Amino acid sequence: MTAFTSPAVPLQINRGIVVQATDQPATEAAQQAVNGELQALGLTAAVEGSGCTPAPGDLQWVLKQERIDAWMPDLNTFALCERAGLQSRSHTADLAREIWLTLLASPVAWVFPSAEELLSAVRMRLFIVQAARKTALDFHTSEAERPNDCWTYQKETGFTVRPGSPLIDALIKATQPEASGMLYAFSCYRATEYILLLAIAQEAQISNPALLAALQKQWETRAVMSGRFHEVFLREIGSIDEPLPISYYIPGDRVWFRNPDDASSDVAGFEGSWVFYLGGGQFSNFWQRNKPFTLASKCVDVYQWRNGTTRDANGELQMNEELVEQLVDTTMTQPAEVERITQRMYRLRDPQGVYAQGGAMDTSRESPRWVRPGTTDIVLPGMY
Numbered sequence: 001m002t003a004f005t006s007p008a009v010p011l012q013i014n015r016g017i018v019v020q021a022t023d024q025p026a027t028e029a030a031q032q033a034v035n036g037e038l039q040a041l042g043l044t045a046a047v048e049g050s051g052c053t054p055a056p057g058d059l060q061w062v063l064k065q066e067r068i069d070a071w072m073p074d075l076n077t078f079a080l081c082e083r084a085g086l087q088s089r090s091h092t093a094d095l096a097r098e099i100w101l102t103l104l105a106s107p108v109a110w111v112f113p114s115a116e117e118l119l120s121a122v123r124m125r126l127f128i129v130q131a132a133r134k135t136a137l138d139f140h141t142s143e144a145e146r147p148n149d150c151w152t153y154q155k156e157t158g159f160t161v162r163p164g165s166p167l168i169d170a171l172i173k174a175t176q177p178e179a180s181g182m183l184y185a186f187s188c189y190r191a192t193e194y195i196l197l198l199a200i201a202q203e204a205q206i207s208n209p210a211l212l213a214a215l216q217k218q219w220e221t222r223a224v225m226s227g228r229f230h231e232v233f234l235r236e237i238g239s240i241d242e243p244l245p246i247s248y249y250i251p252g253d254r255v256w257f258r259n260p261d262d263a264s265s266d267v268a269g270f271e272g273s274w275v276f277y278l279g280g281g282q283f284s285n286f287w288q289r290n291k292p293f294t295l296a297s298k299c300v301d302v303y304q305w306r307n308g309t310t311r312d313a314n315g316e317l318q319m320n321e322e323l324v325e326q327l328v329d330t331t332m333t334q335p336a337e338v339e340r341i342t343q344r345m346y347r348l349r350d351p352q353g354v355y356a357q358g359g360a361m362d363t364s365r366e367s368p369r370w371v372r373p374g375t376t377d378i379v380l381p382g383m384y
Helices: 024-040 065-071 080-084 092-104 115-134 167-175 188-207 209-221 226-233 295-307 321-331 335-345
Strands: 017-020 047-052 058-063 110-112 151-154 158-161 234-237 254-258 272-279 309-311 317-319 365-368
Touching: 017 024, 017 115, 024 058, 024 115, 058 065, 058 092, 065 080, 080 092, 092 115, 092 272, 110 115, 115 167, 115 188, 115 272, 115 365, 158 209, 167 188, 167 209, 188 209, 188 226, 188 272, 188 365, 226 234, 254 295, 272 295, 295 309, 295 321, 295 335, 321 335
Parallel strands: 017 110
Antiparallel strands: 017 058, 047 058, 151 158, 234 365, 254 272, 254 365, 309 317
16 A cells, blocks of 8 residues: 655644543553554554644544545545555455544544544444345344244343343344344344444453443343434434535444435335445445445435335335336446436435435444443443
């Protein structure tokens, strides 16, 4: 990877990576840990800051501006791998480089309470991408299935893990057909929860066994789902009022593509689509994992929902998924139509409840909370 140098310029403290340190020994340890990781990945020459202190107790690392201009112009990260010569789809080290580079280029500071939390955050993103690539499911909005040998269901508690069944193994078996030989019914939202929980549990196994034990006990008794899952486990950056750049994504981000069509968004499960950014310009496709979405194909997919909406014999809105798949396949052979649809969809979404000129693109991204002993901010609901 080519590295460039530039004259020293004042750093903007509201971007890149910031690590907090409480005293001089902690500062030196954090500098050594982060700089060591950057050096191991061959990124040192592309970074400025290297642990400078923009504010008392803070250390900062940012990607040099000429590297942002060359690799991520206008903070568009979709072509980063091509521009920087990375093969993140096939090489774990390059995926780690892509994660670090996009974090370092962030227009909003990623603030970590320790270097250890930063390293865990990068590792969890690796776990998310790796699991999302392996995940294959049977899409369903009203039915759900799990492997009977390690999961059980009660309406009051949701799907819980059978006592003695390790949570990590149960999550893998439910989402990765190589582990079970089966495809299980999921909604896309619940599927993203399982992949996020798996990454958190895998990292806890490495760096915080007490947290893994607590997660195991929680899921043996009551699942944490939906809005509560978001509150307990996730950090969200960006908002309607302060949106992230429309083309800025970090591998491992949980992303929502909103359905901007008022009529078809009334079909249960088709209000939008939850996916992960895999890096290399790709988004996860849980239903055809060997055909990950590009930005264009995902925009076309969500757009065609408006043309696949029907009513059943009882007058209830339904989605003809076979028709949608046919429409998407046909559209993707028509470059002009792909361009037209992408331009319509590649806009920031309208606020909730509004269907005007907004597109499918969300203003925020979601990722796991901190997990290390002493600094984790995951507080389980106390339902176990």
